[in-house]
Amino acid sequence: MKGILYGVGVGPGDPELMTLKAVRMIRENEVIAAAGAQVEDTVAYQIAVQAVPELADKELLPVYMPMTHDRRELEENHAKGAKRILSYLEQGKNVVFLTLGDPVVYSTFTYLQKRVEDQGYETAFVSGITSFCAAAARLNLPLVEWNEPLHVIPGVHRLDGRLDQPGTYVVMKSGRKMDQVKQLLQASGREVCMVENCGMANERVYRSLEEIPEDAGYYSLIIAREEG
Incomplete structure (x- = not known):
């Protein structure tokens, strides 16, 4: 066997x-x-x-x-x-x-x-619970509603793109390039939240793009929703 x-x-x-x-x-x-x-x-x-x-x-x-x-x-x-x-x-x-x-x-x-x-x-x-579902629950907000699409992207590999599709973006793997990821998010005009180390003892929650530190850790997950 x-x-x-x-x-x-x-x-x-x-x-x-x-x-x-x-x-x-x-x-x-x-x-x-x-x-x-x-x-x-x-x-x-x-x-x-x-x-x-x-x-x-x-x-x-x-x-x-x-x-x-x-x-x-x-x-x-x-x-x-x-x-x-x-x-x-x-x-x-x-x-x-x-x-x-x-x-x-x-x-x-x-x-x-x-x-x-x-x-x-x-x-x-x-299967296990995904980090982006847990982070959305921690932030007490839905990821998507009605007919909205959900985009899950590795931020560190998408720094030359734009967040220009309808729906919600989940940006993973952002810690090492957070300064550039923040520029990408700023240009998108979206409402941004982030959970760092979701569910761990050193968890931190950020409710706006301005709050997010550029030295955030590897386990940082960003949710970027369309305004309104």
């Missing part, structure tokens, strides 16, 4: 927002992986262990996945990570890979998924 690789979303930060299925998957499987040099140091682990204390006694599999734009370095580390995971799957052991939010949204898990499937192994997703 071959093992299965599961990408399990642990939600945005509040352990109470983890799904029952995510909790069950962690409890029922012995090998738990996460993207980092040490699993215990990852945000995903620190969220999950609060809801599932027995996670601390599991076999932890770190998968180093650096935050870089160097395609060669990314490819090398994705290949190494997939190889480590395959060594467990070949033994018939399932591997639960913890991801922030939902594993189908800008998740490092997908890079491993493709490589593992190419080797003939099964993978599966376990």
